[in-house]
Amino acid sequence: TRALLLLAGMIWGTSFVAGKLAVEGTDPYLFSALRSLISAVSILPVFFLYKFDYSIFRSKAVWGIAFLNAAGLLLQNVGLTYTTASNTVLLVDINVVIVAVLAAVILKEHLNRRTVAGLVLGMSGVALIATKGDLSNLGGGSLIGDMLVFTAGVAWAMYIVFTTKELRKGYELVHFTSAMILLTAVFAVPIGLFMTADHSVGAGGISLALYSGIFCTTVAFMLYNVGLKSLGATTTSIILLVEMVFGLFFSFLLLGERPDLITIMGGSLILLAIVVISFKGLERSRLRRRA
Numbered sequence: 001t002r003a004l005l006l007l008a009g010m011i012w013g014t015s016f017v018a019g020k021l022a023v024e025g026t027d028p029y030l031f032s033a034l035r036s037l038i039s040a041v042s043i044l045p046v047f048f049l050y051k052f053d054y055s056i057f058r059s060k061a062v063w064g065i066a067f068l069n070a071a072g073l074l075l076q077n078v079g080l081t082y083t084t085a086s087n088t089v090l091l092v093d094i095n096v097v098i099v100a101v102l103a104a105v106i107l108k109e110h111l112n113r114r115t116v117a118g119l120v121l122g123m124s125g126v127a128l129i130a131t132k133g134d135l136s137n138l139g140g141g142s143l144i145g146d147m148l149v150f151t152a153g154v155a156w157a158m159y160i161v162f163t164t165k166e167l168r169k170g171y172e173l174v175h176f177t178s179a180m181i182l183l184t185a186v187f188a189v190p191i192g193l194f195m196t197a198d199h200s201v202g203a204g205g206i207s208l209a210l211y212s213g214i215f216c217t218t219v220a221f222m223l224y225n226v227g228l229k230s231l232g233a234t235t236t237s238i239i240l241l242v243e244m245v246f247g248l249f250f251s252f253l254l255l256g257e258r259p260d261l262i263t264i265m266g267g268s269l270i271l272l273a274i275v276v277i278s279f280k281g282l283e284r285s286r287l288r289r290r291a
Helices: 002-023 028-049 054-058 060-079 085-092 095-106 113-131 141-167 173-195 203-231 233-239 242-255 261-290
Strands: none
Touching: 002 028, 002 060, 002 085, 002 203, 002 242, 028 060, 028 173, 028 203, 054 060, 054 173, 060 085, 060 141, 060 173, 085 113, 085 141, 085 242, 085 261, 095 113, 095 141, 095 261, 113 141, 113 261, 141 173, 173 203, 242 261
């Protein structure tokens, strides 16, 4: 199960670079719509190959979770037009800390001082990256991008927690994931097309939408939801830290992004926060296995 989550995290790590490359030549709203449409088409065979439980579409919670996923996708791609892929990796993956807090409130998972410490460290890192250590940067283009991708991270933190809650009701993983991908497109495609200012798209944009839609959405989500049901919200989000490692690695390797000192400091605080939360989640996971 952990191997599947690691693979999902690695694939998602490449999505930041793919998104950044895409929005440099394609309207971010249009790219989001194309990615969602392609992922929805790629998942359609599931509805014919499996005896699908269509009652899942009657769940208001499932529709709400799909909206959160669509919002996260749109916010991230628009934010990438203003900020770097490496900043996006850090500010989206802060959701590991937010998940721990939300899990305590919504899923009634235990909240202790370690979680609070992680939240303080993580949000301090976010503040450093967003302001570059200088409050005069408030209102700048990079700040707008940073806040958009941070909000995307919050949306996905809510997605993780509410998905965990819904999966506990006994939904089949294939059914839930397929419905989620299809319903995400129901929101993201019309919103994306309505908000698009420039509808032109080249071969590069289409290729990146195909890769993102099939691999970063359909394949990765299938792998991820298997782990989410087996391991729980907090522990699963910890294992997906590999997303951050690969995201930063590919941002450096393929985009040549080299973060400045302030960003490194902020990123270090976020990483420390995640480590603090991680030990909490892994410790709980070990206790569950002993029980």
